[in-house]
Amino acid sequence: MDFGTYKTLLVEKRGNALLVTINQPESLNALAAAVVEDLHALTGVLGGIGRDAQWPVRGVIITGAGEKSFVAGANILEMNSMDSAAAAAYGRRMHEVTLRLEALPVPVIAAVNGFALGGGCELAMACDFLYASANASFGQPEVNLGLVPGFGGSVRLQQRVGIGMARELIFTGRRIKSAEALRIGLVNQVFEDVESLLAGAKNTIEEIAAKAPTAVSNAKDAINEIAGLNVADGLEAEVRSFMKAFETADSVEGRAAFVAKRAPEFPGR
Incomplete structure (x- = not known):
């Protein structure tokens, strides 16, 4: 299966896992329109897994390039030039990406190292489960910009941690570290560093690959x-x-x- 080539993504097969790295470290892997379009194209391709009884990969791992960030959020510089209609189209396009991730016929693991804020947290929550490094941090800080979550945070955060905790995190814009994210149920496992994080995600995909x-x-x-x-x-x-x-x-x-x-x-x- 040809997974395609992308300007903003690195796509690499590792055993039974497909490692997808958002490769925009200079912007802390922010979800610029070009990144969203690449994710939209890739999820379209991955939706075909298994349709012909071929399973070239048994799971997907999504991570971010560099040591600082999984995805720092939406691209605020781009958003600053948008009107409300353009902003709505931007949000809806990302909604299509997240719904496609949820519909993929294989599990998707978010491997979060560094910042997962705003759109980054929302992208991670569209995955089946989240693994994090010890230095990861999560939050929905949109209120600090006079905004509200636009990529699914209002929906998925309360599904993950309950409505009360979701309200607290969204209303305050508070950032939490991986240990707190684990305690409230946002994260499944915490690993010491990025190497053990990716290894842990791959090991889980290999475990799943032994099943039907x-x-x-x-x-x-x-x-x-x-x-x-x-x-x-x-x-x-x-x-x-x-x-x-x-x-x-x-x-x-x-x-x-x-x-x-x-x-x-x-x-x-």
């Missing part, structure tokens, strides 16, 4: 659908997901292998 690819994809779809439902509707959605998974060749192989007491060889369909 269609099962992981179906589980991701089900969790995303159920997130906004009440218990009864959520259980119905889970039944539909279970039936869909049960009919896959991966499920047939997985159950047969269990009965035969052998390792499964999942066909990926």
Whole structure:
């Protein structure tokens, strides 16, 4: 599978993981329009994984270049020349990126080193889960500019940490370190440095790669659908997901292998 080449992104296959690095360290990897367009193009390509029963990668890791920043936020210099209509189009384009990340058939891990502020925090929260280095920091500081979150922070932050904590972080514009982000449930794991951070993310992708690819994809779809439902509707959605998974060749192989007491060889369909 050709993942494409991009002006602002580095894309590198590492085992079963695809490492995507936002490569704009001179701007602390801010989400300039060019970065957003590259992310939009890449997520379009990645949406095709598994459609032909081919799984060239089993997970995606998103990180930022340099020692200081994952993504420092939106590009304020660009935003300063926008009117409200242009700002809305900018936000909607990034919404398309984040929705595509959530819909990818493989898990996505945000590997956060340094700043993940504003749009950077919002990009990270669109990933399935977040890993962070000890020097990472998170926040939605838009109120300091007279703004509000525009790339999904108002929605996803309360899903991650609860509405009360989301209100506190958004209203104050407060920046928190990785240890506090771990405590409130925004981050899954904290690693000592960027090397161990990336290694930890890759190890998790390799662990997932041993599972049935269609099962992981179906589980991701089900969790995303159920997130906004009440218990009864959520259980119905889970039944539909279970039936869909049960009919896959991966499920047939997985159950047969269990009965035969052998390792499964999942066909990926």
